[in-house]
Amino acid sequence: MDRREAIKRTALLTGFAISSSTMASLLQGCQPEAKSPLDSWAPKFFTKEQGLTLAEIGEVILPKTDTPGAKDVFVHEFVDLMVADCEKPEDKKLFQDGMAQLMAGCEQANGQTFLDCSPEQQLSFLNEQDLAARTLVDANPDLDDEDYPFFLKLKQLILLGYFTSEPVGTEVLVYDPVPGVNEACRPYEAGTPDWAPNR
Template identity: 45%
Template sequence: MNRRDAIRNVAILLGTAISASTLSALEGCNPKGPDNYALKAPETKKILAEIAETIIPETTTPGAKAAKVDEFIVLMLNDCYKPEDQQLVLDGLKKLNEASDKQYKKPFVDLTAEQKTELLTAVDKERVDYNKRENKKEGDPAHYFQILKELTLTGYFTSEPGATKALRYVPVPGKFEGCIPYTKGEKAWAV
């Protein structure tokens, strides 16, 4: 199984679809030019880490920060996404900070966990409304939060902590059993 199939399977497992931007990025990582250093800036990586940790917080399993999902997001955006998609994410991060300043009078990274969740919930509702709009056309850019959520989930569940601690993992699987009973609340299988 190649990485693209694995990522698609993770998306299906999580009950979500992958946007066209992310799917086209998974076609193959062909750098479009020099790195976008704005993505590698410490303040960008810090806000990406906070967004990812808000989406997948540390509980009884490691969170997105422990899985270094922010580094995965930066790598994927730089190596696999078109410059216009990179700019879409950077502009979205700017909008998120502006909304944070407007609502809480401080940058996103300085908010409490509850405030971050509240703000990202509002952004996610905006993303859903954006995707459901009537005048949506084929080829329209994805919402920046769609890209960030997809990369967060992909980065986490394909990382060692995500695959081995959040999912059930057997490093050397035994025989194939097609029908294994599943009890609600159990972890899903990593492989």
């Protein structure tokens, strides 16, 4: 049964008549918001250049293969909104400064912006950032949140946005829209995809 049929049946069961205009607005409200192309996207928190760099970083970390890439599922928009709407003011400053430092570090290392670097240079730079951040965390396991490396915070948000996106959750991971019994200790079979998180 689709959403339209469910709304009609609910209306009949409860004895309400729904006008066609009300029905149209209900059904339209159920549609996901259309995503804008990257060129016309206006970040809510980051600058335009930072937003484009963020999109490219996401794509380097999660490139398109036989599964969607980070750009395909609009991870850059997710990260931008999460920082804009969910982070504390002091954490927003860490993201603003961290992104600026990351971009400046790439320009210093490669003599050009991250967006102008070749894919090999981008991957090499991000691998260096990841290694440096992991080395710092391994050497200091009790780091305060404000001292936690920016790159790892950014990477965590990118991964969160990717794996909780609808296309990845329904097309890449195993998806059960109406989960039944919770089997906490389910046996794992090699080669099977992981389950999508329940929201």
